[in-house]
Amino acid sequence: MAFTDVPGGRLYWKRDGRDDAPALVLLNSIGTDMDLWDEVLPHLRDNFALLRIDTRGHGASPAAPGDWSLPLLAQDVLTVADAAGLHRFSLAGVSLGGMIGMELALLAPERLEKLALICTSATMDSQSWDDRITKVRAQGMAAIADLAMGRFLSDAARPAVFESVRRQLIAMDAQGYAGCGAAIRDMDLAGRISAIASPTLVITGTRDTSTPFAGHGEHLLALIPGAAHVSLEAAHLAPLEAPEALAATLTAFLEAQSHG
Template identity: 55%
Template sequence: MPFTQRDGTRIYWKLEGQKDHPPLVLLNSIGTDMSLWEPTLALLRPHFRLLRIDMRGHGASDAPGGDYRLAQLADDVAAVMSDAGIARAAIAGVSLGGMVAMEIALAHPERVSALVLICTSARMDRAAWQSRIDTLRQDGTGAIATMAVSRFLTPRFADRHPEIAESLRQSITAQSDDGYAGCAAAIRDMALIERIVSIAVPVLVVTGNSDIATPLTGHGDVLLACIPRSHHIALESAHLPPIEAPGALAASMRRFLAPRPDHDAAADALFDAGLANRRRILGNAWVDKSLAARTPFNADFQAMITRIAWHEIWGRPGLEDRTRRLLVLAFTASLGRWEEFELHVRAGLSQGGFTQDELKELLMQAAIYAGVPVANTGFAKAGRIIAELEDGSGTDRPD
């Protein structure tokens, strides 16, 4: 396991990806570790050499007692970069990680080529963070774990993925009290707001539309107003887009940090238009899961179907979405493409794209024109999905 020793403290890090790819440093939020980024790795690895770091007080890194300083955390990252053989890199950080990224850009400008500041801020409520530190010092991380996770994820995502919410809660509970409190002190005492006007590299500010910890208003908009070369994108997530919107986040980072040549701009525009249709029809959860599963082997295929099927076909003006949904069900049932059939049944029923009665009539027609066995299988599969949706056991899908 690679560790960097600094000031008697071991900082754990992991480097992966091809040496000829541009380096990208990934920093975690308070209360998480480098595993925060795992849902995005398959999407980022084909384009970047990735350096992930467990910040002081988190994960496998040491957690010395006392208050930490933002400059101290920034120096830790600079030391890790040196040990990893990375002289200069883009740095992406979530929450506390974004604050540390800004501090690195100010204290070590020669080490930074660009910043991606995700659900973060240059100023926080000192009294609120002091209150949290007092609770930590007295009662430990278990006392704040449930509250923290409620701010990390939207209720809808947490309800659909209780295992993820519980894993985050357990991770916080297991974290060092000293480590969490030390980093909380760094947030409480940060002095960024008067200085970030000096950040000279390109900056992407990422906000979550459901983030209550560092929303656009009062936080993201301040960064955009103060940092000269800053750009903005909003994602459908709460405070942790790498978990809740990994596909959209990774795509935004790639476009900002490693833009394609000009001749690919049209393809990117078609992909974005198709992705919007895909999200509208299938829902964000399924699309994010699908994007996160991309690999270098299948990424071009995924891009092709997003451009052609979801933009050029689903984007045509001749038919409304409801009619297209029902046509897809008729075709997939008739051809025995049951995986696609189930996907569109679940998406259509959960989003109000058609009614159960309309689905029933479609399958009755299929019995006549495609055969009774087709309708029999269709009724069985649709009935199971309806039951799952009604009892809530299938709300985290389609898949």
């Protein structure tokens, strides 16, 4: 585990798995930290050199308040990858993590092997995000906890998991959440992702009400050249509701030989 300084903040990251294996960067959603991947890790450690990062303003990555952008968050990932000694890597990102992954694929295509987009989208309702940012900055994280939890997990999630995620969400830095919320509100991906050259897998959750296949995943499939699709029985935080299925899906995708 280590910290890397970036403009306006410090990023906390951890290496895991096999150093001599293909590199895989794992990115969390807004409102969670690298612990999101805890139940998936045991199924990936033997096959990959893993790098997890607490996104700016999340977990143990403190940052000065502000409205952040996807290009900034993508540059954060590249800076940490450099510090961790990873030049070329694959990336799997949940929600905001997937958005950062798409931005990184456009920003530094030479760095990215393959891209797994988990429960994410290239377009979100900017007005609803602006409202959420305003509410969080004025009233704190508790003001949006019920809304967020209703989207994060379904009734299929274990009560202990639900409570743990809710506690973490309420305890997180409201300015960190708002800063990343601004990156989602202001993202400019939909008109650009047809230029993504990396082999891409779109993973959607059958119980995901935040970025379902209809209106979200289907557009990623339509716009990203050659993108493949897998559907999992999960809500928005698929690593928590379907860790084994997600790990198997990621492993099959990453270990398949690319054609074309």
